[in-house]
Structure formats: C-alpha cells, structure tokens
Amino acid sequence: MNDSAKKDFFLEGLSCAHCASTIESQICQMDGVKKASLNFATSTLSVEFDPSMKSDQIITQMKEDILNIEPDVTVKEKGKEKSTSHQTSGLWNHMNKKQLGILILGVLVFLLALWNPFAFIPSWVFYGLSYFLIGGDIVLKALRNIARGEVFDENFLMTVATIGAFAIQEFPEAVAVMLFYKVGEFFQDMAVEHSRKSITDLMDIRPDFARLMVGEKMKIVSPEEVGIGDWIVIQPGEKIPLDGIIMEGEANIDTSALTGESLPRKVKQGDSVLSGCINQNGVLKVQVSKVFRQSTVSKILELVENSASQKAPTENFITKFARYYTPAVVFTALALAVLPPLLLPDALFPDWLYRALVFLVISCPCALVISIPLGFFGGIGSASKVGILIKGGNYLEALNQVDTIVFDKTGTLTQGVFQVSHILPSSSFSEEDLLTYAAHIESYSNHPIALSILQAYGKDIDASKIKNYKEIPGQGLEATVGEQKILVGNDKLMKQNHISYEPVSFIGTHVYVAVNGIYAGVIIIADQIKKDALSTLQQLKQMGIKKTIMLTGDQVTIAQEVGRELNLDEIHAELLPQHKVKKLEELQEKQEMGKKLMFIGDGINDAPVLARADIGTAMGALGSDAAIEAADMVLMTDELSKLPQAFQIAKKTRRIVLENIVFALGTKGIVLLLGALGIASMWSAIFADVGVALLSILNAMRILILHKEISSNEK
DSSP: OOSOOEEEEEEETOOOHHHHHHHHHHHHTSTTEEEEEEETTTTEEEEEEOTTSOHHHHHHHHHHHHHHHOTTOEEEEOOSSOOOTTSOOSHHHHOOHHHHHHHHHHHHHHHHHHHOOOTTSOHHHHHHHHHHHHHHHHHHHHHHHHHTTOOSSHHHHHHHHHHHHHHTTOHHHHHHHHHHHHHHHHHHHHHHHHHHHHHHHHTOOOOOOEEEEETTEEEEEOGGGOOTTOEEEEOTTOBOOSOEEEEEOOEEEEOHHHHOOOSOEEEOTTOEEOTTOEEOSSOEEEEEOSOGGGSHHHHHHHHHHGGGGSOOHHHHHHHHHHHHHHHHHHHHHHHHHHHHHHHOTTOOHHHHHHHHHHHHHHTOOHHHHHHHHHHHHHHHHHHHHTTEEEOOHHHHHHGGGEEEEEEEIIIIIEEEEEEEEEEEEOTTSOHHHHHHHHHHHHTTOOSHHHHHHHHHHOSOOOGGGEEEEEEETTTEEEEEETTEEEEEEOHHHHHHTTOOOOOOOOSSEEEEEEETTEEEEEEEEEEEEOTTHHHHHHHHHHTTOOEEEEEOSSOHHHHHHHHHHHTOSEEEOSOOHHHHHHHHHHHHHTSOTTOEEEEEEOSSTTHHHHHHSSEEEESSOTTOHHHHHHOSEEESSSOTTHHHHHHHHHHHHHHHHHHHHHHHHHHHHHHHHHHHTTOOOHHHHHIIIIIHHHHHHHHHGGGGGHHHHHHHHHO
16 A cells, blocks of 8 residues: 555545435445545545555445445546546536436326326326336335345435325326426536535636746646656746746736735745746746645645545534434334324325325435535635635534634734834934944844844945954844944843943834944834734624633743733743643633634644644645644635634534524424325425425525625625
8 A cells, every 4th residue: 555545536426415425434334444534515535544454455345335325426536637527517417318318208208197198098007107217217226225225315215205106096296296306306416516516616726737848848748747846837827837936037926716815916036936826927937846746736625625524513413313314204204104094083094195205205304414515615615715724614613612712922913024113313323323333233144133124224235344243142243334333232232341221111122232332222123013913803802702812932021012902811921832732721621611712823833732722723824834734724824814704704604504404404394294284295395305405505505605705895
C-alpha cells in the first residue's frame, strides 16, 4: 500500500439517499476499513484503510458491495482527471432513450386502460401491463434488495403500496401513483443534480491546464505534470495553475476565489502568487514553488470536498432517525391494516388496507436524508466563497453554540507588523531631524524595529555619511553621521552615557536618540491594532458572544492597552505556549453546558491551543499549510471581519436545515394522521413523499446563495 492510507472514490450515478446511507454503513463495517464517509452532495466516498492490510483486495470487495447495493452506480477512484459528471443536468441525464420510450409506452397503455374500447379484454390487463412498463424497474429493485436483506427502502414501500392497491382493485390509482412517483423521482434527481452542480461551480477554482515553458516554446500540459523550478506562463484571463514566484511581468490578479475579496491585487516581479487566482491583465512568467498536489488550490479543494466526513450532529441524528423511523411506520401500517378489522365490528379490511398503503407511501424519509447533507455542504460551499474554510458540518453547526471567543494578540487583533506610532523630539530638534538620524544609524540593521524606522523615513540613505558604526549589545547602536555622533537605543544606552532623557508613557518600544551627547527625542514603535478589530468585536457582541478574551505572550502593559482599546472582557499576558493551553483549559471548565469556546490565532505558533479549543480558527492563513492542518476553520485573509460572516452563514444554514426538518416531519405527520383516519388519499401520500423531498431540496439550495447575500450586506 502507498504512503497514504486514505483514498477517495467517485460514485457516478448515485441518486438514492437511502442507498448512500446503506453503502456508507456497509463499507464502515468492512475488515481493513478504519473509517468511511459518503458525501451524498458530491457523490464522493472517502475511505481510510488499515495500513497493515492490502488496500487492493479491500477496494475490490468494496466495489462489489457497492454494486450489489446500487448496480447503476459506477465506482471510480479519484485521480488526476477532473470529474465531469456534474457538468450537465436535466431529464436526459437521468433517463436514456430506452427508458424514456418504455415510460411513454406505459403512459399510452395506461390511457388505453382508462378508455378501454375493447370490452372483451378485462381492464386490469391493460392496467397491469402499464404498471410494469412504468414501474417494473422499481419492483425489480425492491425484489433484489429484499433478497439481499435490505427491506425498508423507497422501492419496497412503493411496490407494496401499489401492489396492495391492485389487490383491493384500485387499478387506476395504483398505476397513477407509480407514474407520478416515477416522474417525481426524476424531478427530485434533477434538483439534486442541479444542487450538486451549483456546489461544484461554487468551488470551481481548479485550473484546467498550465502553459509550461520548454526552452523558448510553450507547451499546454496538465498542472500535475509541472515540477518545482519549472517556468509557466499565465496569460490575461487565465487561472494561475500552481503556486510560484513571478520572474517576469506584472498584473492585477483576482483573489476572490480564495479570499472572497472583490478588489484585485497588484503583483510584480519577485511577488508570490497562489494557484486558483485569476490573472486579469498582463502576461506573467512564474517559477513554480510547489507541485500541484501541494499547491494552495489543491489543498483548499481537498479540504472542502472532505469536509462532509465531519458530519454535523443534526446529520448523524437524521441518519439514525431514518433507520428506525421507516421500519416503525411499516409495522404501524401493518397493524393498521390488520387490527381494526379484527377488533372493530364495522371495520372493512379493504378500507383499512388502503389506509395502511397510504401510510407506506408516506413513510420514506428521503426529504430529510437528502436535504440535510445538501444543506450543510451548501453552507460550507458558501463560506468558502467568501474566504472562510470550514472543515466539516460539525464545526459549521457548532458555531451556533459559541459564546466565548479567545484571541491571540499579535497577528490576530493587531497587524503583527512594527510601525512608527509617535515621533517625540526634544525642543532643540524637529521630527524630521530625529527620524533622519535614527534612519541613518539603523540602516545597517535588519531588525523589525530598524525596518519600521526606515519605512517611516521613506528616503534613500547616503551610506557614505555613516562612519564608526558600532553595535552595543542589549542597549543599541552608535555611529557618526556626517559630523554628528549619534546614539540610538533603549533607556539603558542613555543611562550608560549619562544622557538626561524624558521618559514617556506611550505603549510600545521606545527608541531614544542622542546627538553629540544631547537628548534629541524618542521614537515609539508599536504593533498597530487592525482597523476592523473594534467594529468586528462590537458585531460579535451584538450577535450574542458573551465573552471576548485575549491570551498573549506580550508584556502586561501592552496587552492592557490593546484590551482597553478593544473593550475586551479578560486579558492574560506574558504567557508561553504551554501556559496558553493551560489557561484555555481553565476557561473551558467555566463554560456553560452546551456552549462552545473558539480560539483564534495565526495557525502556526498557536497550533497546540488551536487543537485544544472547541473550534480552532486560523487567522491570515492564505497559503499556510500549517494553519490549514491545525485549525478547524481557516479565515483566508487576516481580516477579523470574516468572523461575523462565518457566524451569519452558520445561523442561516441552521435555520434552513431546521425549516426542512419541521416541514418534512410536520407534513408527513399530518398526512399520516389523515391517512389513518381515512381522509388522505394516495395522491396526498405521494406529495408527502416526493413532493416534500423536492421542496426540501429546493429550500436547501437557498444556502448556495448565502455568500451573495452576505457580500451585498457588507457593501
């Protein structure tokens, strides 16, 4: 077996939600399979094998089992080629010409049965013939499943119900119910297919080709064929196929597919570019830095496609509920057909059998089994469209229980970049003098503080003016600039040289400057709070977040200043990574029952805390492998404003999912009651089954446009 103990398979032609659940359950029970998850929304089966066993034999047996359950399904191991199975949808996608011809012939025979100009031929002959033309395949599937031990599926329910209708001589209704069920199933399959295609389109960031430079010529190849160090060309309008560094050219690139940002980013020679972005203008020559399998676009696609393996509690509940619900209704229907005629003096067996058959048609839980997974996967897809990657439906649903958010400081609440915040010269010097002297003496250093001073100065440095440069460990720098002796450093440097200085109370790193032994002033270097931090925290409070807490390794005074500006509820400073984990565990112990705690960090040095939190969220993780691996949720840019969007998507996804549950169970419950009372007919039962499933799927598809609603609200 290869290094990877996990493989993905595409189940082409899978349209039965009950069959999908059966396949997943059976694969999970196979020897050599550690874990299996079937994503009905994308027809993808993810299987984790036992590394100590040969996977080839397990895969062969697995394919046989799948074909036994669903013979019309084609099992394909996911490889390099992009699946095109969801590129079209419609009636022709679900019926070939032969199937359509048989159905039309069945309808014609049914119409002939209703008219019956042949008095010498019993009408039930035409009804029987039309029944098997229209629903013969369903009857055969039911018999095949019964032989295999799979009894309680939709094929069995429809077969028993309609044959029962024949038994009580309700011939027209039996055929009509099968016909409308069959047509309803086609439309349901079309809705599922359209939903799948919408999800696929929503995340269609995979590049189709790469223009590989071979000498002076270009060759169009698959992105998988390009190696590290190869040069590729990206022309205007094309997707960037692989991560790399621009060697020639400049252009504006559209990063919206990865980050959800509408504004293009300007890139030039020396800049890094990520796969999945679109080159808007200009020709770029890029040296590849990662093979396709390790590229950003590949990792994001893998993350989103595999997100369904982490199922939400609601999904797991519905799956378990369906296993018990359908058999319970079947046995209730049996009791409804048999007990009243035996116990009630005026009860007629045909009447109660009809009521029982109505029960059977209603009982199929397809509306829930199909629409709930589509709902959660649609929510994950919408989140990815605005630059939020959520690793599973369980985390998407858990967002609704979050009431405490713990933030790292540097790179999360602050920009993580040192900048000059204040320039405070003494009375004998100007701000320009102070910055000029400091910039010249710091020009030899690559320390972040030195770089921030040079950035603030913003002019070229004349190195010929700098002489006698000397670094004083733990204190600062000394040099001659022109004819002036300059000292730049901390308060220890001032004290060491007996220079009287003026201490200031500003938060940040203090860089004191002296010229010829005279105090010239101080420059304050500080990590700036992000522009959207305060507004985001205010939004979170309005959305029901009770506590906002900061854990940082920075000094207490700096942490307190940041906490005061952002109105944080708690601040814990000067913490090492292990102390952060301990503090997080203490906070979790104080959580209310059923409530969740989220931690937000940069995804690399905060990995232990991210893993320990109920929901670990990585900030500013565009292209960061460590962040994607460590976190449960990844914000693709360093914008905190993405966080309220994630909560909005989670809230709306939950609402739509609950709508489907209430609508499906409510409608079925009402029709079941009416059926038991003899009020509901087979037609009502068909609506309670196929009609409710179709409407639930259409409602779930609303989740696919959540990203558009949120984007429009942000403008």
